Amino acid sequence: MKEDINIGLGFRREIAGNFLEEGGIHPDFIEVAPENWIDMGGYWGDVFKKVTDKYPLILHGLSLSIGSPEKPDWEFLKKVKQLVKDFHVEIYSDHLTFAKMDNAHLYDLLPIPFREDAVKHVVQRIKEVQDFLERPLTLENASYYTSVAAEMTEQQFISSIVEESGCNLLLDVNNVYVNAFNHQYDAQEFIDSMPLERVAYIxxxxxxxxxxxxIIDTHSEAIIDPVFDLFDYTIEKMGPVPVLLERDFNFPEMEELKTEMGRLKSICQKNWTSDVIQQGNI
Ligand SMILES: [Fe+2]
Structure with a gap:
């Protein structure tokens, strides 16, 4: 990515044509789950090639399951490493959660208990994966609906892992809002306690x-004003990183997504540049 301000959009099959058509939607980068595109051939393999020729690519995985008890899936990670190399991927991210246990896929991103022994375990696994990939991992703060046997706060849990493992943070501002609402804490205080200098992606x-x-983190609705406000509050405290609009279901007209991306870009420009706002390059 070339400029300081990059607003991306998840590349999803339901809206794929719009990324390649004139008059469609043209984000600064795209994000995909590697699990959905590794070894892809045929029609969709061609589409993926075209779209990645046109846009920088960020990977956001679903199955790393960094909190699982067993060893990482090295075969999968070998393919991720190749994808990163082939498509010049700058960021490979996944969630600070677990999704597998005893080789059973749980088909959900479950919260890791906020505990000292879990911090040690996850830090060790992150280091192993980073050594293998020869690059830092970027891990996302997850939304969760109940915490399990916690002996520290989520903020302490995330900060310890980032500090001890050397990984980067993918800060999902909506997840902070959702958790703060559901668990009744102050979202701005949460942001203040995050290692914002280690945020590589939003x-x-x-x-x-x-x-x-x-409230449930669905990625199926428009962003609400208080989440835009929390975004504004957050990025004022940090330097430029890529920002993704996540929309996975219930796709609206592209104009609506363009408007949301334009609003994100304006907030970034207000905080991250002193230049006159340039409109219309989405
Ligand atoms: Fe997210």
């Missing part, structure tokens, strides 16, 4: 309120 997304005291 996610922004919408969520869904299913009852007055519970």
């Amino acid at each position: 996610h922004m997304a919408g969520h869904y309120k299913i009852q007055p005291d519970l």
